Every structure is written in structure tokens, then in C-alpha cells.
Amino acid sequence: MSQEQLLDNITHKDIKVITSYSAQLGDSVSVARVFPSEYAQLQSEYPIFFKKDAATGQFQSVVLLGFNDKENLYLQDDKWDADYIPLSIQRQPFLIGFIEKQKNGIPVQEPAVHIDMAHPKVNTTHGEPLFTSQGGMTEYLQKVNSILLSIHHGHEDNQAFLNDLVDHNLLESALINIGTQQLNGLYTINEDALNSLADEAVLTLNKKGYLQHIYMVLASLGQLRSLINKKSR
């Protein structure tokens, strides 16, 4: 069970976070959430898909890391074998929580950095400290902050992008057979629908930068082959 706390420099002054990756440290996941701003870096290393959030049914962007539950084929001993690691992985064990603040007497929800104290990367002896002895943020924590900020904006970007894909009927179920096994619940770009888009729609998508996103996703599918190779290694 996670145990989320609002981060502050008193409660968490002695906390350190391990920055390496391994199964013991909670990195054995077969799917990771990603955001359109990352597509360019992701597409040369991971296959990008869309997947529905189980609770809301909303589409998310994800990269596939393995074919079975808790199988992460990018993990090699204590190393994540890739040049780029998705932000949603890099952020662990931190997350954005919302706290209620008063603004001119009106309660408003504001994002704030939280830490999951139950996360295996959290301890007091190993890894990067969060605060300096004076109570200021370490360089590491500043980096975490900027990652969380990117994720925060990434949610909105992702939603806007996916809404457009849905509106233009550009999503379809991805049928992936790995040997006798079939992967369910993944979606990809419907290329037929893409090729028959009206000129006007193409222009609109292009102006928003979405056409580029779309082709990144399509290009990333080539990584499925390398993932299968990793699996058979």
C-alpha cells in the first residue's frame, strides 16, 4: 500500500531516494504511462500505444515494456537498458497531489509535490538526499520538480490529443499476437482512417502538431520487434 505525504523540508529532511532501477525497487511494470511531449524520444526505443484507464475509460498514451504482468524487458539487473526513460518512471517515488488552499477566502485545489513513503526507493541511508542541510532543495529534487511539472502539463496535452484522435475515428484496437498469446486492451492509429482524412482535418491536426505525434506513434511500432527479440534473448 502506498503512503503518500505532502513533501516538506522538516518531515523529510533526512530522506534519500535510490535512483537506480530494478525489480526489487518496484520497476517491474509491463506498461508505463507516457505523454506526447516524450514521443520523439520514446519512439526510437519503445512501442507506443493507447490504453484505457480502468477507472474512467479515458485513453492514455503508454509504452509497452513487456508481455506479461510485471514483466519489464528493459530491466537488466540494476539497469534500465535504454537511453531515455519515461517521465512516469523517472518520477518515482514522487507524485503530484492536490491540496486545498484558500485564495481570497475561496478554497482552490493546488498541485503540490507528494512522496510515497512506502515506496522501496525511499530510505535514509542510500541514494540522493532531497534537502540540503540548510533546508533548501537539492539539485536532484529540483529535477524531480521539473519532471512532475512536465507530467502535469502532459496530462492535459495527452487528453487534448486523444480527444482529437477519437473525434476523427483514428483509433482502433491493436491486435498483437506474441506466439500463442494475445495482448488485449491496446489501441493504435487506424492507418486506413488516417489515409482517408479530409484535407481540412489533416490541416487542423498538422497545425496542432498532432500529425507529427501520429507519425511518431506509427514509427514506434517497429520497436515491438525489438521487444520480442529482448523477450527471446
Next chain:
Amino acid sequence: MSHNTYTKRILIVGGGSAGWLTAGLLASQRRDWQVTLVESKHIATIGVGEGTWPTMRTTLQKIGINEDEFMHQCEASFKQGSEFINWAKSEGHRYYHPFSLPVGYTEQVDIVSPWLGIKDKVDFAHASCAQSYWCDRALAPKTASDPQYQGRANYGYHLNADKFAQLLKQHCTTKLGVTLILDDVISVNGATEGYISSVSTRDNGELAAELFVDCTGSRALLLGEHYGVQWLSKKHILKNDRAVALQVSHNTLQCEVASCTKSTAQAYGWIWDIALKSRRGIGYTFASEYCDFEKASKQLRQYINDQGLYVHQEAQVKEITFNPGYREQFWHKNCVAIGMSAGFIEPLEASALVMIELGAQYLCDNLPESDNMMDVVAQRYNDKFKYHWARIIDFLKLHYVLSERDDTPYWQSMKSDQVPQSLTNLMTLWRHRPPKHGDLDHIDEVFSSASYQYVLYGMGFNTLVDNPSITPHINSLFKQVTQVAQQGLDAQPTNRTLLDNIAKYGIAKV
């Protein structure tokens, strides 16, 4: 050389669910016909018929309405079947008639005979259909990830009938090119050989068409008043001919929204309880031979009270009078009646909307291209729908005939008097073996033998079979039911949770 660009015209007289569903199905599927609907500003729709069948999913898809838009506009919730409370005995009895088929039914496996051997351990619906477990917990038939109109089980809807007609009207007029004329029809004008040539309206003059659809409700302005086609009353068989109805708020906006229609038998009829997202629609249909509006309203309020719900003393109870039955003919010359103008029996098993869907779809598939085709189609339509109505009457009567109740003269009469011979024959058959596919004549039966199984064995009917044995195959089928049930219990949200989620995020098309 000029082509004949003449379009054939259909005039639908009357709005409401019947008029607008017919308009939607016609306009979306038959672009070669021009559809006009004339609706009175002064006549209110009856606004009942708040439970649909799973067929409504196909109907809405054909009309081209998104499921999330439909649910939002009509305050709709998911319906997985009906629960019958105190029908077999006056106390402590309940059973389901779920929408999904019994396990093995499609493969024509007899699940009933082996079940009879274990009937004291598990009731028929729970033994044969996972959906029963989901109804127990007011779960939705689908998850947030399931695309529009798809689910883990067969499902229909509970909806606000007035808002449903509004949505259909808006969709038909803005997206499907249906012309709406808001006016009162003041006369029906005949042409040669008894055909109708036009109707005259107060402000819009004469409206001519090749085909007229009478959706004017029980008034039946065209088929009844103009043509004088008789109404065949079936009150002697099914005595309920009155209803009182109230809309009741939920206690909180977090409370559960039942995913089946609850039907609770009463001294002189039964009470329906339909949970929408925003409220519950609760009504008591009863027989005027034994009970009056005042007494019925009292029992209705008692029920509402027993449910822990609150309704203001001043709240206006809607009083409805009807004569159960159907018309001698539904299609005469170039006029076809759809909706309450064609037939109406008490709302048990929610047959009203599905009969509209069936009628309108048949019309779409068989629009007459000439006058001689008209006569043939009319004859075939009449035969088919007379058969449908007769089977509906059989099936509804079955609910009463199987009852052990004799606490009032109403129940004594309803279960024993005027049982149609066709029903008696089937029951004789089923004393010796369970209902199977071929027992009913038509391929498009309104109620299949699966429905008969649920009601018969839900009510405790006994079929005499020799030593019912459970083979390994049957055992695996029973196991499959509990496994699927458990998967659903783990994965499916409650009706309330999913409805809230849909309001926020919609439902994806893929």
C-alpha cells in the same frame, strides 16, 4: 430527358416515443423516402415506458445517436433485466428475468433438467446466468473501458421518456432531415379506394403523403377514428387497466441505482420501480374491477415509504387509464399504427417500446413501392403483429398463472380465469420437459423460450424429469457461470459509479 425525382412521402402523425422512434429509424435507413412528422403543441405525451429492451442499443446505433449522449440527455441508467418480488407467494419470494441468455442456451444444451436436481441449492437465474449476481449488487453490465453499446452482458436502459422523445426529435430534425410541423390535425381526407390522401391541419393546410403512420396514442386518430378499426380488448385475460405513478428523488446522489427493473406484486396488481440516475419512477398498475385510484395511491405511497424514500404529501400522482388490448388490424390501406394506437398491455416486461421498435423496423424493411405491394405488406404486417401481441399476452399471463397467491379475489381470478388455450398447451408440454427453441413458432419471437425458462423456474414451476444428472459438461457450464460472475464482481463498477464516470468522460466509440 428528365429523371423522375419524385420522392415518396411518409407522414407520421403524433410525436412521443412512438412517433420519433419511427421517424428516426425511417429517416436514417430510408433516405429514398421523405419523412415528415406533425405533432400537436397541445397534446402532452403520456410519458411512461421508461424501461427498454436490449434491442434499443441496435435501434439507437441505427439512428446514429452516441450512447453517452443518449444516457446524458435521457438521465438513463443501465438495465440488465427485471426482478419479480412476491409474485409466486405474497411474502419473501423474488427471482430474476435477466437479459442475458442461460448458459448453454445458444448451443441448445438442456440446462434446466440438471438444474432441477439442485434447485433447492441455487435458483435458476443464479445457476444459469452470471448477470443475476451483478443485479444483486446493482453493478453496471459494463466497465469504463467497454466501448459504446458493448458490455459484459446483454443490457438495455431505464430512461426518462419525455427527454427521450426530446432527444430523438432534436436528432431527427437537425441530423436526419425529418421535417417537423407543429400543428393540430383537424381532419383526415380520403381518396379513391379508401386510401388517405392527406390530413388537414389548423395552420399548415393539407399535408399529403403516400404513407401515413398513426402515432396518436390511444386516440388512434387515423386508424381508429378515421377508419374505425376495432380495438380488441384483452381485459378479460389481463385485468390491469389503471396506473398511478410518481417520480421520487433518490435520498442522496451517491446511493445505488438498481440495474434491473423491480416489479413487486401487490394485492390488486403490481408496482414498478425504475431507477434512473436522477430519480426513481415508481408506479402501481392495478385492475379497476378490484381497486380505485385512491386505494392504489395509498398503496403506492406505502411502498415508497417502505423503500425508505420520501415523497411530499402534495406530490401529484399521475393517474393513467388504459384498456389493455390491441387493434384488429394495425395496417389498413396506406395507414399503419405504431405505439399505443396499435396496442397496449400493462407495462409488465416492458413491451411498449420494443413493439414500437419492431413495428418501425418492419416498416423500414418493407416500405411499399406500389399500391399492390401495399396490400401485401399490410396483410403480412397484420399477421405478424397479431401473432406478436397474442404471444405477449400469453407470456404476461404466465406470470400470473404460475402464482400461488390467492390472498385477494384479484389474484384468484388473474391466475385461473381466461387462460389462453395456446398458453395452457405450452404449459402442458412443459410439465413433461423444459421449454426449448422450437416450442415457439417464429424465428423472431418477442419472448424466446429462454424468457419462458426464467419465468417458469423463477416462479417455482415443476417439470417432471427422470433422474436429472449433472454430466461433466453441465458441471463445467455451471462453473462457468460462477467464474464469469466473480470476474464481473471484481471488475465492474456499480451502476452509479459508471453513470457518474460517463457524465464526466463519455464512452469511447472504440
